[in-house]
Amino acid sequence: MSNPPSPWKPTACILCECNCGLEVQVVGRRLVRFRGDRAHPTSQGYACEKPHRLDHYQNATDRLTTPLRRRPDGTFEPIDWDTAIAEVAGHLARIRDAHGGETIFYYGGGGQGNHLPGAYGTATRRALGSRYRSSALAQEKTGEFWVSDQMLGGYTRGDFEHAELALFIGKNPWHSHSIARARVTLKAIAQDPARKMIVVDPRRTETAELADLHLQLRPGTDAWLLSAMVAVLIEEDLVDHAFLGEHAVGFEAVQAAFREVPIAEYAAIADVPEADVRRAARLIAEAKSVASAEDLGVQMNLHSTFVSYLHRLLWLLTGNLGRPGTQYIPLPLVELASGRLKRRSPVVGAPLIGELVPCNVIPDEILTDHPARYRAMIVEGANPAHSLAEAARMQHALQSLECLVVIDVAMSETAQLAHYVLPATSQFEKAEATFFNTEFPKNAFHLRHPVLAPPEGPLPEPEIHARLVEALGLLDEALVAELSAAAAAGLDAFAPVFAQKVAFDPAASGLAAVLLYRALGPHLPEGLAPSAVLWGLALRRAMESPAALARAGFEGSPLEVANRLFEAILAHPSGVVFAVDTWADVMARLGTADKKVHLALEPLLAQVPDLRAGPPPVDPDFPLVLAAGERRSFTANTILRDPAWRKKDAEGALRVSPEDARRLGLVTGGPARLVTRTGAAQVMVEVSPSMRPGHLALPNGTGTRDGGVAPNTLTSLQDRDAFAGTPWHKFVPARLELLHDG
Ligand SMILES: Nc1nc2c(c(=O)[nH]1)N[C@H]1C(S)=C(S)[C@@H](COP(=O)(O)OP(=O)(O)OC[C@H]3O[C@@H](n4cnc5c(=O)[nH]c(N)nc54)[C@H](O)[C@@H]3O)O[C@H]1N2
Ligand SMILES: Nc1nc2c(c(=O)[nH]1)N[C@H]1C(S)=C(S)[C@@H](COP(=O)(O)OP(=O)(O)OC[C@H]3O[C@@H](n4cnc5c(=O)[nH]c(N)nc54)[C@H](O)[C@@H]3O)O[C@H]1N2
Ligand code: SF4
Ligand SMILES: [Mo]
Numbered sequence: 001m002s003n004p005p006s007p008w009k010p011t012a013c014i015l016c017e018c019n020c021g022l023e024v025q026v027v028g029r030r031l032v033r034f035r036g037d038r039a040h041p042t043s044q045g046y047a048c049e050k051p052h053r054l055d056h057y058q059n060a061t062d063r064l065t066t067p068l069r070r071r072p073d074g075t076f077e078p079i080d081w082d083t084a085i086a087e088v089a090g091h092l093a094r095i096r097d098a099h100g101g102e103t104i105f106y107y108g109g110g111g112q113g114n115h116l117p118g119a120y121g122t123a124t125r126r127a128l129g130s131r132y133r134s135s136a137l138a139q140e141k142t143g144e145f146w147v148s149d150q151m152l153g154g155y156t157r158g159d160f161e162h163a164e165l166a167l168f169i170g171k172n173p174w175h176s177h178s179i180a181r182a183r184v185t186l187k188a189i190a191q192d193p194a195r196k197m198i199v200v201d202p203r204r205t206e207t208a209e210l211a212d213l214h215l216q217l218r219p220g221t222d223a224w225l226l227s228a229m230v231a232v233l234i235e236e237d238l239v240d241h242a243f244l245g246e247h248a249v250g251f252e253a254v255q256a257a258f259r260e261v262p263i264a265e266y267a268a269i270a271d272v273p274e275a276d277v278r279r280a281a282r283l284i285a286e287a288k289s290v291a292s293a294e295d296l297g298v299q300m301n302l303h304s305t306f307v308s309y310l311h312r313l314l315w316l317l318t319g320n321l322g323r324p325g326t327q328y329i330p331l332p333l334v335e336l337a338s339g340r341l342k343r344r345s346p347v348v349g350a351p352l353i354g355e356l357v358p359c360n361v362i363p364d365e366i367l368t369d370h371p372a373r374y375r376a377m378i379v380e381g382a383n384p385a386h387s388l389a390e391a392a393r394m395q396h397a398l399q400s401l402e403c404l405v406v407i408d409v410a411m412s413e414t415a416q417l418a419h420y421v422l423p424a425t426s427q428f429e430k431a432e433a434t435f436f437n438t439e440f441p442k443n444a445f446h447l448r449h450p451v452l453a454p455p456e457g458p459l460p461e462p463e464i465h466a467r468l469v470e471a472l473g474l475l476d477e478a479l480v481a482e483l484s485a486a487a488a489a490g491l492d493a494f495a496p497v498f499a500q501k502v503a504f505d506p507a508a509s510g511l512a513a514v515l516l517y518r519a520l521g522p523h524l525p526e527g528l529a530p531s532a533v534l535w536g537l538a539l540r541r542a543m544e545s546p547a548a549l550a551r552a553g554f555e556g557s558p559l560e561v562a563n564r565l566f567e568a569i570l571a572h573p574s575g576v577v578f579a580v581d582t583w584a585d586v587m588a589r590l591g592t593a594d595k596k597v598h599l600a601l602e603p604l605l606a607q608v609p610d611l612r613a614g615p616p617p618v619d620p621d622f623p624l625v626l627a628a629g630e631r632r633s634f635t636a637n638t639i640l641r642d643p644a645w646r647k648k649d650a651e652g653a654l655r656v657s658p659e660d661a662r663r664l665g666l667v668t669g670g671p672a673r674l675v676t677r678t679g680a681a682q683v684m685v686e687v688s689p690s691m692r693p694g695h696l697a698l699p700n701g702t703g704t705r706d707g708g709v710a711p712n713t714l715t716s717l718q719d720r721d722a723f724a725g726t727p728w729h730k731f732v733p734a735r736l737e738l739l740h741d742g
Contacts, residue, residue, distance in 0.1 A: 066423060
């Protein structure tokens, strides 16, 4: 590389939801060096090992460079943008006119770091009359969202940085992060004798290695283990009665239900010593502060919604809410989804938690002759052909649509099935942002500026949506001209005109994102037009949460606050603190009608006695449990697709316990055949002492062009939570067969 690198430019990592601030050096169109950005308010210079691989995203060989149209023989032909927009708008408008806009389904809206597309996609959905949508959240978090909404009227996060005790249930933050500066915090807890860590995981993970107590339970038995822990709190009266008396209702019903739980028997079902179950409950009760997180190990497993409930009982009964080191209700700039359940899906009647269709029912909503079936689909910044359960049936459903439009940077597995593929500029070529803003008490927002000029061909999503809305004939040109003239005179002139003409007019406000992009976008600094929608989102936050914004220095009328906040967002390419909370805000933010914590969720309490029946019987044909999709150093969903990127674990090895390996004659590096009820795959084995006998683990995100097994060739749409419909990817009955090389 003879060209000198560019100066360091601020940006962020897009490989997990932390979106750590980074600085990057560029040579030509290559991202050559990364380092953590100390000016980023949340990550403060932290980064893990993964961002060094981001050039494999930027310069992947299957990047899209032009719109594509499917030919009848299934191959693709390049077309120009005018043709693509006119044909996509035409097809979707015809489907809307013939069958109703509600038959046009929207999936995605962004991945780990790109949430502006979803904000602009709202305008296209409104323009089409589309009413149903979903995203990856509806295959992991919806059960938790619902429970949290029912109990607290809000979603919580844990303050691990200050917690005396950290509890992780089915979560391996050493690799998966999800909490800011995870490894720094985990090491600090491990090294401090006054602090403790408990990990509930069948695998001895990197996080479990740092824990004071590892409850290495039998896979899929969390409901029994956590029920026993709650029962210990009740039996030994380890409950914080003062907290409950002041803040909670429903304790008596919980007490009655869990008094009956046979603790020793349930500990045995989970295969955890009863003494450890009791010790865990006592540690939680005795700690001055407990921060806790659950994740896919339980959310993609048997009883997932029920386990989310049990998990909350552990820290609510012990009063771990609303104090430093416990749980808080964050104030994101934009709420990605709520836990409300207002309606059901049109074909199978599945509950739409946070308005999201459960991912596992999507094929049933398409593959039917029901008149309300989804006939068209827009997929944006997501790869459901790969990421959702039972890939074969999911792909069949996608192929059965009358029109599938995919907006992506790369020729993903989903794009390969599309009628039209619309290429987006990469997250380093446009202004982009994450809405995963959950820090506390100071919360930050990071608008990333582009670090590379946009190439010929791809367009940023806001431009794609603006063109679609225009082609649908729904953008009022005179209104755009009027707003644009106001914007030319500055934000203070623009704000009242926008408020008057758009914000309070339901028809126009549905298209607000695109109106802002067309009217305000051109008057913003070079490259920042995609941030225009943030002005509207800032206004909403200014109206709803003035106190927290004022403490961050944004004061005045809602329009003034929106203007100053928006300007601050534009002016801080490493991120800006937009809200400052106090711990007292947490209890005030409880969204239940009586502002109390609701401990007794009847439909879930009713499941407590059902556990007496014991775990589901083992199918002798599939005696092992496969965790299909484990976070490792070399996984990042399907964001990285370049075959060159995985320097280690290139085959995405199947982890097997030494006991099972011995019994089956398997060795590290050797092949094996992995069989489930829906599929089979040849895998490479890694014999790992971290695994429990009977438990297997495959990495997530593999099986794209970068090698390995696609985990969802092995999963089933039917294996899902009875309530939220979330998949049981961590509990796939499987068997393993010896396979001789060659
Ligand atoms: N490196 C990397 N990091 C990522 C991602 C990535 O692709 N790669 N993806 C990001 C995304 S989208 C998400 S949602 C998060 C997910 O983050 P995590 O949920 O932490 O990730 P996983 O490794 O899928 O699952 C967590 C743990 O569940 C355990 N587990 C399996 N079965 C059971 C069980 O029966 N009970 C219990 N208690 N535990 C069980 C597994 O052993 C594993 O250690 O990670 C994010 N971070
Ligand atoms: N079996 C099994 N399945 C799983 C999991 C598991 O553990 N096991 N994990 C699940 C989880 S937790 C998640 S979150 C999902 C993730 O699955 P998805 O939500 O489907 O998302 P990704 O795999 O992250 O794919 C993101 C897509 O966005 C594209 N992209 C990247 N940048 C841009 C951009 O700027 N614009 C546009 N338009 N597109 C862009 C990428 O090329 C890629 O195609 O997978 C789930 N699937
Ligand atoms: S923690 Fe996540 S966002 Fe931060 S550097 Fe690692 S992969 Fe990237
Ligand atoms: Mo996820």
